[in-house]
Amino acid sequence: MLKQIWRGRSGYLFILPKFALFIVFVFIPILWSFLVSFQEYRVFDTVWVGLDNFRDAFSDDIFWMAVQNTLRYAVVVMPSTVIIALILASLINPLRRSAQTFFRAAFYLPTVASTVVLSMVWRWIFQTRFGLANYFLASLGLEPINWLHSSEWAMRSVITMAVLTPPGMGVILYLAAMSSIPDSLYEAATIDGANRLVQWWRITLPLLKPTTLYLMIVSTIGSFQVFDQVMLMTQGGPGYATTTIVHRIYQTAFRDFQFGYAGAMSMLLFFAIIVLALIQSRLVTSDVEYKG
Amino acid sequence: MKRLVGGIIIVLLLVAFTGFSLADWKGTITIWDAPRWPDENDDKFHWIKGKIAEFEELNPGVKIELIETPWAELGDKLSIAIAGRAWPDLVPVDISGAINKGHLDQGVVEPLDDFFTAEELADFVPGALAAYSYNDKLWGIPTSMSVHVMLLNLDHFEAAGVEPPKDGKWTWDEFVETAKALTREGNYGFTTYILKGYYEAWPFFYMDGGRPIVDGKFAFDSPEAISAIQKLVDLKFVHGAAPIEMGSADVGGAFQALAREGQRHVAMGPWNSWAIATVSTEGVNYLPNVMVAEYPVGDSGKPVTIGGAGGWVIMKQPNKEKLAKVVEFAKFLSTAEEQYKFARFYGTFPSRFSTMEMDPFADQPLMKRAMEMLEFAEAVPDHPNWAQIDERIQAELQLIFAGEKTVEQGMQDAARAVERLLR
Incomplete structure (x- = not known):
């Protein structure tokens, strides 16, 4: 084993910086979050509470609303993102190289742009009085919609933003895969x-x-972790109509100072994502062949 | 033994002749601050930078490190710092605030009672001190106060031929009639918003005598509270004097509807008194013809409003000598003269009687009128779980104002959730 590592030392040295960053900024926080989820975490006097935080999560009506909202978001956004990326890549792939480069850049641009900027633009689009969406409805003689401030429309608006933001990463990956056929x-x-x-x-x-x-x-993980759009566009409201799991975790940890409870919700989300990823993997890879 | 005695004498002589003492701490103090008023270079941190330079000059060996933070990020950033046990030494509380009970609960705030004499404390307005007191201890230094007021764009009144309220005083019925008369040609009489942590609409809910918590129990489901909430809901759905978005979480939209050039389609709105300075200053939000009015009087017979107090909070210090120096710096930032500057340029009311005596609003009639309303100001309820209680109530209020729940239904649902948090 050690000999093998020594033989491949140059490779290990190449991945060492990334691996060290992963350990410090991803693995340790996950481990810490796991430990905290069994504690009533306080700055000075933390108490071990066993499974109490998990019990609290299961009996918390807002947490269940957040789960429902997140599922609603993921069920629409995940397939839409993949299908739209596939369609766009299929339309771009037959084009000349220069045209391909242009469209690649154009569709990748929103991926580079900050979600904050995109959310601000969409907030303006959905603004009740001066927004583009209601201007469009008015030009058709329709009544304005309270897009971001009614329970009926708020989540639909957040989903619309996600679906209509071009999936730049997906387009690039599909184009790369198509070129290798x-x-x-x-x-x-x-x-x-x-x-x-x-x-x-x-x-x-x-x-x-x-x-x-x-x-x-990747899209499922992203959908289950939706946060910034919600925070910026609706702040989880009206009521709890757009409160998602990560938004709830954030509120619980950094507003309510319940780090243990927030940790428990994070762990539940973590395991839910793992299970979903495994199911997807089983369903889709039954006849996929990977070349070594 | 002789050596020991000799050593002690040398140390004592050093202390006597060099002025060195244990309290003369040297090192770095970290302060967070958020934007105040701009200077000619549009630097909104010029005031604190100037005070830091002065303090450093007066205290050789003390360095003050300033971290500039937007107000909107300050709360979350501080929570994260506390969670990581890396808090700054001195942090500001915004003008509509009070001491954060969650931080007290975590034991990360220093009590300040030992650093103030009774004479010093007597100079502070009792309401401002109350905002920084908890369990009979003082946990911060109030530097400013604010109050919620009604702002009226008189251009709309003139265009509609409507008289504004005399001396800014009116009953609920007069307010409704005014709002209805102002609703014309695409304009509306009134709008406001509902959002966690914001209380512009709440004085309306108080006007018939209702309060969210009475004797430790949820009371926004009382007949007084329900009738008051219903009145404001009716302004939108029955009288049609408020736009569809009234009662939503759109703070920016509500302000733009009142003040933003080219978007002024609402005649009246309740705002924190900081907004007076904004609409009185040249720029896109400048309202040349504006009036400050009281909240309308309901069955309680008083123009109740909600106030807050800005200030400085000193975070937990393991080093007591450093604590003394941080307190010295916080006091240096909170003198009557500094509060006078805040009143003149930052649009806040002083929390010291000695500043009030300087008459900072002699040439600012709007601020002077607003300051009179402090008499009817109440603080938000004082409960360690208030942030969560507030979230539950405001969430239900949003649904009520969106027309998705009745007032009774919403407040009953809030009662169920809040009772658990009150226990």
Whole structure:
């Protein structure tokens, strides 16, 4: 074992900085959060409370509302993000290289832009009196909608923002995956008389499965961790109509100072995401082949 | 033994001749502050920077490190710092605030009773001191006060041919009639917002005598509170004198609706008194024709309002000599002269009688009128779980004002949740 490590030392040295950062900024906080979830954490006199924080979570009506809201968000946003990325990449892929570069950059731009900036723009779009959305409705002779301030519309508005923000990362990954599909497969299909749509359905889509799986998992994790849009656009309201799990964790920890309870909710979210990722992995990878 | 005695004598001589003492602490004090009023270079931290330079000059060997923080981020940032046990030495509380009971509960705030004489404390307005007192101890230095007032854009009144309230005093019925008369040609008489931690709308809920907590029990489901909330709800849904977004969480939208150039479609709104300085200063929010009025009087017979007190809080110090120096610095920032500057330029009311005697609002009639309303100001309830209680109540109020729950239903739901938090 040690010999093996020594032989591959240059490789290990390359990953060492990233690994050290991962340990300090990801692994230790997760471990600390796990330990805190069994405590009533206080600055000076922390008390071990066993599973009390988990019991509190299961009996907390706001936590369950947050779970429902998060699921509602994830169920729409996760597939939409993946499908939109797939459609955009499929439309960009046949274009000339210069056009491809332009669209890659254009669709990746929102990924680089801060969610804060995007949320501010969308808040303006959904502004009741002067917003673009109600201006559009008014031009059609329709009544204005209280987009961000009614329970019926607030979560739909947050979801709309997420769905309509181009999934730049997905587009880039799909384009990379599409470019690695051998041309010979398409040539053979063309000889066999398959049109473009059939080729996409029979060749492109199946060979993109590993990328699709990766994007589904990443998108699910992102959807379950939705926070900044909610914080900036609705602050979890009206009532608790847009309160999500991470928003609730944040409020519980940093406003209410209940770090133990927040830690318990974080652990529940952590394990829920792991379970979902495993299920997705099982469902999608049954016939995926990875080349070594 | 002779050596020991000799050593002690040398130390005592050193102390006597060099002025060195244990209390003469040297080192770095970290202070957080948020934007105040701008100077000619638009620097909103010029006041604190100037005070730091003065204090450092008076105290050689003491360095003050300033961390500039926006007001909106200050609360969360401080909580994170406390969680990480890396708090600053001195932090400000915004003008609508009071001491944070959650921080007291964590034991991270220093009590200050030992640093103030009875004579010094007598110079502070009792209400301001009350905002920084808990369990018979003083936990901060109040430097300013604020109160919620009604701001009236008189341009709308003139355009609609409506008389503003005489001396800014009115009953609820007069207020409703005024709001209705001002609602015309796409404009509305009134708007406000409902959001955790903000209390602009709450004096309306108090006007018939209702209060959120009475004798340690939830009381916003009392007939007095329900009738008052219903009156404000009716202003929107029955009288049509408020826009669809009234009662939502859109703070910026509500202010723009009153004051923003090109968007002024609401004639009246309740705001913290800081807004007086904003609408009185040249810029996009300058209202040339504005009036300050009291909240309308309901069945309680008084124009009740809600007030707060800004100030400085000293965080837990393991080193008692440093604590003394931090207190000295906090006092240096809170003198009557400094409060006078705050009153003149920052739009706050002084928390010291000696500053009031300087008459800082001699040429500011709007502020002077608003200061009179301090007489009817109440603080938000004093409970360690207030942040959570407030969240529950405001969440229900949002749904009530969105027309999704009746007042009774909303307050009954709030009662169930709040009772648990009060226990």
